[in-house]
Amino acid sequence: MKKLGFGLMRLPLKNADDPKSIDYEQVCVMADAFLAAGFTYFDTAYMYHDGLSETAVKKVLVDRHPRTSFTVTSKLPTMHLHAADDQKRIFEEQLARTGAEYFDVYLLHNLGTENYAKAKRFKSFEYIASLKEQGVIKEIGFSFHDRAAVLDEILTEHPEVDYVQLQINYLDWEDAGIQSRLCHETAVRHGKKVIVMEPVKGGSLVRLPRSILDTFSALHADWSPASWAIRFAAGLDNVAVVLSGMSDLAQVMDNTGYMKEFRPLGTPEIGVLREAARVLSEGTSIPCTACRYCTEVCPKQIAIPEYFSLYNNEQLANKGGYSLQKQYYTTYAQHFGKASDCIGCKQCESACPQHLPVRRYLKEIAARYET
Ligand code: SF4
Ligand code: SF4
Structure with a gap:
């Protein structure tokens, strides 16, 4: 599988203030270009675009392309669970919305200490494992936002998962709060495949100061800022796919262009990114060094x-x-x-x-x- 995934959470809209006003015609053009370039991985979730991201999977992919020509990942919204029975109801709703018949990957959405306690209470891991046994899910895992110690605890208690989805980017790599590097190392130690989310930190690593853009251009004049960030994440051990929430065709063409024949970054590029992270961190408002x-x-x-x-x-x-x-x-x-x-x-x-x-x-x- 190629290492770029199409995140269906920032789709083009007809009305910028209405997340439900998805411009399906434009999404069809973008998805077709993505598939034509040889990429197959699409990522959605129950709540994206107020529920309509999963509907977009049906309209844009299932109704227009053979089911075996693409993979769909969706997620069980642990934050919306109030009883164990909610899981079955939501999963069936997701299958109906997408028309996908099965999910290639299905994740417990947004685990951290609180939602993990809920997942234990409602036996969510057991539930998704049973769906895998039935064949309506091919592989299972969870997306994660917490400290590496919590990730270690979950992976120790649930060695059955195939994937972990983590927030990883070159700015958060050594960050004391997000703990990208520590979380990545934990997933690798447990032998898990990693899905990367937020490789450009919600767009923050696209709109960069001029001084950083100049150092990027000096090495590779034709690389976009987003491409630096996505290449960084894609080159890490165990990374199966890096998600990019693409919003227009230009982003699809840029991302698929350099990810078609992906090669990990070399030492000079990693050095430039480390320096970029240092400059960006310096520009932040509290100059704490996390010395503790x-x-x-x-x-x-x-x-x-x-x-x-x-x-x-x-x-x-x-x-x-x-x-x-x-x-x-x-x-x-x-x-x-x-x-x-x-x-x-x-x-x-x-x-x-x-x-x-x-x-x-x-x-x-x-x-x-x-x-
Ligand atoms: S001692 Fe100061 S620099 Fe060190 S972690 Fe605490 S606030 Fe940050
Ligand atoms: S050491 Fe004292 S002043 Fe500082 S954060 Fe803790 S309680 Fe507040």
Whole structure:
């Protein structure tokens, strides 16, 4: 399988304010170009485009192409489950919406500490394994947004999964909050195939500062910023496919062009990306180095560097118009002190080698994520 997947979550719209107003004619042209270039992997989910992304699978693929000429991945929305019976109802609805008869890959959507507890309660892993046995799902897995330690726990308890879908990009690679590298290493250690989501960080790695674009052009004048990010993710061990949420034909042509004969990045390119990540991180609002001296002294066990990292990510993501940081914050706050738990003792500020006004930042973070 070629390593580029078509993410059906940012499809072209007729009305920019209405996620249901999918421009099906344009999507047909894009999907046909994708298939003609030899790519086959399409990714949808129950909630994308308010439910109509799965309908797009039927209109654009199932009704127009042989079922064996493409693969469809969909996901069980763990965040919408209220009872074990919801799983069967939703799965049948998904099969009806897509008309796909079976899913090539089916994932538990958005696992982290909270949703994993729910998946255990409703026996979601057992449920998708039973669908695999029946042949209506070919391979199973889950998408994931949490710390590597939680991923390790899930994979240890569920060695039966085939895939893990992770947020991986060159900016989050060493990020203390997202833990891209640590999560990737965990998946590899467990021998899982990896699906990469957010390789361009919701568009943040497309709209780059001029200084970074210049270093890219100096090595490869004809590579787009998105192509640098997607090539980085596709070259990692165990990566089976990198998802790109394509919104127009130009993106399809660009992505399929360089991913047709994909070759992993070499040392000079990786060096350029590492430097780009450094420059982008420097441009963020809280210059925390994640040294963790503060957490060693904080009496309230507040996840200070993680919260700072999420806050910084949001500044970047806002430029791309997309953010999952609040969701990450809620997960962290279940295990560590909340930003608002700070009692102002100032021990963190005395310990911080960067002399950061931690208490002030925590107030801003509490105001942003706890309201
Ligand atoms: S000032 Fe707040 S964040 Fe800093 S050590 Fe004290 S309780 Fe923790
Ligand atoms: S001590 Fe300062 S630089 Fe180090 S992790 Fe804490 S806030 Fe960040």
